[in-house]
Amino acid sequence: MARTHEGEDASFRRSQQRSDSLERGIRTSPASHLVLSGDRPTGDLHLGHLLGTLANRIRLQRLGVPLMLVIADYQVITDRDAVGPLRQRVRSLVADYLAAGVDPEHTAIFAHSAVPALNQLMLPFLSLVTDAELHRNPTVKAESSAADRPPSALLLTYPVHQAADILFCGATVVPVGRDQLPHLELTRVIVRRFNERYGAVFELPEALLSPVPVLLGTDGQKMSKSRGNAIALGADEDTTARLLRGAKTDSLRHITYEPRSRPEVASLLQIIASLGGRSPVEIATEIGGRGAGALKAMAAEVVNESLRPLRSRRRELLADPGYLDGVLIDGVAQANAIANETLQRVRVAMAMDYLG
Incomplete structure (x- = not known):
């Protein structure tokens, strides 16, 4: 093996x-x-x-x-x-x-x-x-x-x-x-x-x-349309925040970027980093001991802010x-x-x- x-x-x-x-x-x-x-x-x-x-x-x-x-x-x-x-x-x-x-x-x-x-x-x-x-x-x-x-x-x-x-x-x-x-x-x-x-x-x-890297869905598995664990680009902001609040993380309070040992936490950090043009390590340090709740809240804020123009344009196009x-x-x-x-x-x- x-x-x-x-x-x-x-x-x-x-x-x-x-x-x-x-x-x-x-x-x-x-x-x-x-x-x-x-x-x-x-x-x-x-x-x-x-x-x-x-x-x-x-x-x-x-x-x-x-x-x-x-x-x-x-x-x-x-x-x-x-x-x-x-x-x-x-x-x-x-x-x-x-x-x-x-x-x-x-x-x-x-x-x-x-x-x-x-x-x-x-x-x-x-x-x-x-x-x-x-x-x-x-x-x-x-x-x-x-x-x-x-x-x-x-x-x-x-x-x-x-x-x-x-x-x-x-x-x-x-x-x-x-x-x-x-x-x-x-x-x-x-x-x-x-x-x-x-x-x-x-x-x-x-x-x-x-x-x-491959992003994980809210259940900790690979993000996928068929698994129902993804944040759709067209989702509204309340749905996005609700799904991210329920995302799987782990029991450790201090947030660190360790993709191998803490994949769910790392995936949320990677989402924030990719959308915000920052380093996931930097974001983890910023959140530190404030725990998974602060991580999820930041993820919801960044995702909704980043997708707002896309979602507005998408509604116009579908009309x-x-x-x-x-x-x-x-x-x-x-x-x-x-x-x-x-x-x-x-x-x-x-x-x-x-x-x-």
Whole structure:
């Protein structure tokens, strides 16, 4: 077991080194890169999304890096029988993006169900991976074991669908957390195998690791829409304060920043630090012996203050569904143009371009 952890740590260090090198390259020549990122429309985005991914996407956009954001609507049905209020959730997701600062003039937002050529790439990509490789994917394993029924084939092939999302637009940069590295590695495997078999069509995408550690929800588990332990970006201030007052901490009164031994306390400190541009150690020292109550009160104040402009803009956007639909339609048009071109190059490489 120790050797396994050592190997994982060494692999992560190599990934971090590549990520650091990629960051330097982005700062030197932002326009030469393309970022692909996205979310499943299974509910409102929350504070973990904002600090873990959204803020980084907006930072990259401001640096001048072109972005494409995929709303992974097909992936809603990987583990459920119905799509639910999907149209409402897609609009809400677009509103979250725009309210957080995504600029639709420089970022294409699209739903992958609306891009047929993207999804058609799944077929040749599936021929390049084995059943065993798909079953080894950590997300597939975790969701399969948590489900109360056999996993769907769509869940099993989720990593390949994600590869199609990344590769159809030639993305060179994929912002991820540590737990998502295996997904990107499978995408890189698909690139290598496709290029070896059919010729050089795709570039190897690189992981840009998030600088914010995984944030915990109010129950001490990873913040997640499905667990109901998150602070939604659109939550009102009273709800936010109530949820943070009930957040799990520990029995020690003196507040210290010790992520390994005091993860729940550390996560609250990290939230305050990330939103306020301060050090979590500095905040812990400031609170000191005033205890978890003072920590939670500060977290509620900082979160509500920081999210107030976003929430106001979000309400304005949701009141104009026609505008939100227009942003999505424009993004879908851009994505379709790129996907059709990529699929044609794949057909040529595979000698399947029968119609010229």
